[in-house]
Amino acid sequence: MDNKVLRKGLLRAWGFSAIASVSGSRVLFDTGPDPGVLSRNTSALGIDLSRISAVVISHLHGDHTGGLPATAANAPGVRTYLPEPYGVDWVRGLGLDPVVNKGTGMILPRTWIIGPINGPISEQALAIGEPGELVLLVGCSHPGTDRLAELAVREVGGVAVVAGGMHLIGAPPHRVAEVVDRLADLGVRKVYPMHCSGEAVAQYIEREYPGMLGMGGAGLRIIV
Numbered sequence: 001m002d003n004k005v006l007r008k009g010l011l012r013a014w015g016f017s018a019i020a021s022v023s024g025s026r027v028l029f030d031t032g033p034d035p036g037v038l039s040r041n042t043s044a045l046g047i048d049l050s051r052i053s054a055v056v057i058s059h060l061h062g063d064h065t066g067g068l069p070a071t072a073a074n075a076p077g078v079r080t081y082l083p084e085p086y087g088v089d090w091v092r093g094l095g096l097d098p099v100v101n102k103g104t105g106m107i108l109p110r111t112w113i114i115g116p117i118n119g120p121i122s123e124q125a126l127a128i129g130e131p132g133e134l135v136l137l138v139g140c141s142h143p144g145t146d147r148l149a150e151l152a153v154r155e156v157g158g159v160a161v162v163a164g165g166m167h168l169i170g171a172p173p174h175r176v177a178e179v180v181d182r183l184a185d186l187g188v189r190k191v192y193p194m195h196c197s198g199e200a201v202a203q204y205i206e207r208e209y210p211g212m213l214g215m216g217g218a219g220l221r222i223i224v
Helices: 035-044 068-074 088-093 145-155 173-185 199-208
Strands: 018-022 025-029 054-056 079-082 097-100 105-108 111-117 123-128 134-138 159-165 190-194
Touching (some): 018 134, 025 105, 025 123, 035 068, 054 105, 079 088, 088 097, 111 145, 123 145, 134 145, 145 159, 145 173, 173 199, 190 199
Parallel strands (some): 025 054, 054 079, 079 097, 134 159, 159 190
Antiparallel strands (some): 105 111, 111 123, 123 134
């Protein structure tokens, strides 16, 4: 789920959600703002929510947690990793199994939660694949996409791809440059700006790092 749509038959919504399939497991990263949109889009993409192994919530804003009722209806009791205690009672009341994540660690084979990092709110990311070639999924990147990527590199291994919200709408040009330049310094080869990233990010990447920019949106499929 994203603000933009890349495939016919999908609905757009202000929020973010992605499915990570790796080593026989499926992890739902964020759920978007609306259970109906989540259900519609996963069905259109042939994704069976009843078969997910875990849910990872980047941060506790409604545009990332609003689809949790649909998750609970399809996968009752599934483990749901939160970046802070706020929201635990609500998630448990939905019939899910909330776990407050305390720090970077592997939750399934080739699947790591990165963080959480504080500032201005507590937020975590999801890294999948092989260390050195990780795909890093970010929800809104309130603490900074660069900081989340740095933590992934330091605690798990190098990141090749970053996809998701970068929280740079309206950011001054120097901040956009700072984030993107740091990702390039870390060895990131492809960036898919989505959700709250802003057009300035795509423009800067396209101008300064030809080949790094990927087109993001609902229906995007990244295969590594």
